[in-house]
Amino acid sequence: MKQKSLFIALEGIDGSGTSTHSHLLKGFLESKGFKVHLTMEPSESDIGKLVRKYLKDKNVPPAADALLFATDRNLHYHNEIKKKLEDRYIVISDRYLESSIVYQSLQSDKISVEWVMEINKFVALPDITIILDVDPKTALARKEEADLEKFEDNSFLHKVRNLYLSRAKQEGYSIVNSDDIIEFVQEKIQKIILDKLKDLS
C-alpha cells in the first residue's frame, strides 16, 4: 500500500522542546518505514533568515513581524511543504501557523487572532497540531541567558502558554506535557501520530 501524506505541526512556548521532539519523531517514523520530511519555521528562505535576525531586535513593529512570518510561511508552504505532501511524505514542521496566531496576537492589542488568520489564509492547515506544554520557568531554565530572543521572557511566555492551551481546547489540538523525561514525552507524541496514521489507513 502506498503511504498517505500527513502534515504534522509541533508547537509550544520557547524551550518546550519542539525541535528535539521533531527530530526524534522523524527518526521514529523513518524506523517504521515512512518517508519523512522535517522542516521548521522560521524557514530557511531569505525571509526566514530575516525573521530570525529580527528575533534579536525589539525595535521591529509587531505588525511587521506578523506580516513577515506570514510571508515566510506562504513561501515555505507553497515551495516546500505542499510539494512534499504531494509526494506522499509525512511532513513535520517545527512550529507553523499556530505560532503566529499565539505569539503575534499577544504582541499588540491591535493584532487580533482573526487578522493573523486572514493574512495566513493562503496556506493549508496541518492535519494534526500537537502542543508541547511546559511551565515557562522550566522552559527558560533550558536556555542560555545570553542567547535569549525577544519573546523569551517569563511573563510573556505565561501569556503564550495560556493562549496555546485555550486555542488547543477550542481547536481540539493534542496537548502533551513536556515537563517529563524526553523518552516519555516522545512516546506520547508517537502514540498520537500512530493513532492518526491508523485512522488514515
Ligand code: TYD
Ligand atoms: P524557536 O523555534 O525557539 O527557534 P530557536 O530554537 O532556533 O530559538 O524560535 C522561534 C521564535 O519565533 C519563537 O520565539 C517563536 C517565534 N515565532 C513567532 O513569533 N511567530 C511565528 O509564526 C513563528 C513560526 C515563530
